[in-house]
Amino acid sequence: MTFCPNFDTLQSTILVSKTFHRVFQTRPKSITRAVAGNIVGPALPQALRVIRFPYDDYDTLDGDLSMATACPEDDKSVITAEEVEKLEENCQVVAELEDIYSLMNKDRTSKTSVLTSEESWRFRRAMYRIMLYCNQFSGTRYTEEEIELNDEEILDKIRKQRTAVLNEYPTDELQQLHSVVQFLRSIFISLSTTDLDFIDSLLSTGPANALRAWQDRSYEVIQDDVEFTMFDDEDDAPLFEGYFSLPFENIWTERKVTPPKEDDPASKWILDQVNGANDTCSQCATPGGLKLYTEANWDRFPIILANLLKKNIKRNQSITQSFFTATAHLVASDALGPFIGDLFDFALKIKPEFDGWERTDSYCLTCLTRFLEEHLWIWFREERIKGGWTPPEDCWYGWNCRTQIHKRYHADTKNHLCAPIKGDPA
Template identity: 70%
Template sequence: MHRIMLYCHLFPGNRYSQEEIDPDDEELLDKIRKQRTSILSEYPTDDLRELYSAVKFLCSIFDSATNAQSNVTEALLSTGPSGALRAWQYRSYHVLEDDIDLMFFEDDEEIPLFVGYLSLPLKNIWTARNIMPPKEDDPASMWILDQVNGANDTCSHCATPGGLKLYTAANWDRFPIILTNLLKKNLKLNQTVAQPFYAATAHLINSDALGPFLGDLFAFKTHTAPAFDNWDQTDSYCFMCFTKFLEEHLWIWILEERIKGGWMPPEDCWYGWNCRTQAHKRSHAETKNHLCIPIKGDPA
């Protein structure tokens, strides 16, 4: 990472403003690109392969903050590892406005100054040295680590291979889902349920508090026994399995939260969370409790 830090110090994102760079000034742009290539050319090939792996890792962080807008990601690389850390912590690249002119990102077009910010110099060097470049689908760790712990892990419930993409207590706060969408069946369409649920969980959006919140849901397994008896919060789960777990327990959580807040549930609707009327007839949604297991119809 120290080589990337030096490179970004020499070619920082805030070195030029949008007004200072004419995207049609190929002479200036070519000069900058040659300077970048010259700096990296000082390193031996093995070091550059390691640098390539580190760049892929940084790109994955910036991708998560930009929704994978490649033109923005390449520009953000100029903020270096410290920029990646801040973008990760704040879940947004807007925190980097002091490091780069965000006016560059107003259009969806490529930004000539940053096209191939690091990839182009590396490509030039691979070609000049007549060596095979790393493959796009090579894991980021390939040129840095001999072995990755957990790379071959499988889902603790369904045994689907997932490796480092599995969800554990360490990354639950990054679970990519809107919680309201995980309310059981038709509950998500019932505004008398969905609105209080959103109000109670809105603070968890893009927050480190989401992880502990999801972990606490394992305490509600007593309500879903024996289906989830063997599920433990120390295990690893694939996206589908963890989504299933949340769907089966979030409705129980909001039921208990509302009761603790003084809500008195009305009479249970026979069709519980499956009730279709709750979605379009507010009077029914308000006078019947749908946070319950159906006793009529299909309970699945």
């Protein structure tokens, strides 16, 4: 029974016979904990600590720093049925975040984690500790009256409590936690084209919300989960300012430890090795490492597809309106990756100059962008024809035509999804 991979299997085993059921009744605590360990792994103590918060209804603003040591990680109390459900839910979140972390920091060619068992333990232990921290210091745990007028005395108590909580961990494990915070920060940064002034506010919503934002490809999906206005540029959010950085700074100073650099990668202190860190683009040999694009991360291609239409086609409203409709299912979805893969297969039939470009290779942003620009408009033309569209007479200037931009009649009555036969094709 202790080797059951999950609790559904354990339940099925218990129901097989009365004998098995009696065996379970003799050791329910140890069997349940063993199966929980099979699900969560060696980070089970940290995972249990998350689901057992809050502890004894402590007052977060009473100035007492005991929350730092409340419910220790070596708690061996019985795991209840309700806790089992929460364990499995949180474990799924952490596992999916590990997959994302691995893709971004360990190996760009695999959508599932390739972290070693030791690396995975470091990552998951830190992630559960971050979960706990965000639960302890969630914005929804304070009333507006408690923090109104930016009461410095109250804010100072909260900051001291945050420092006390993180100060319980050894320096090496705290450095690992810092790396995982950097990873969560990178998720939110990747979802915005501008700097996020409220990044600390986003981090305070916790790892589960970081995962939701990644999956939805927008941090706006988590706004409804936050009570306080923190997404308005005109409003300050002193409660969240330096949410992690201030406690870290206090601890590094107290322990006389060299603080991490701002540009330290999220792989530092977590990973022992990075796969393909020195790889170059398959076409232009530009160094790229983990920033290169492969089938595993094509769905995160950062450029809007309509902007990749050839030359002036992208400014032809007659074409772009139809193009948006044809590619709407690809926007912010996992369907984009397979679509780009199919485009590679399509390219072999129409562009001999791209012979040797394989979907299994790695490409820098410039090369992959050029590939898409050369093939996307041709694919769209073929798709329109398959859908019953009959192309009108070709415009002599094709995709390079400037008239299609400002004269709708010309754009509607001439085909510009073609190569120019007049004018400068460059």
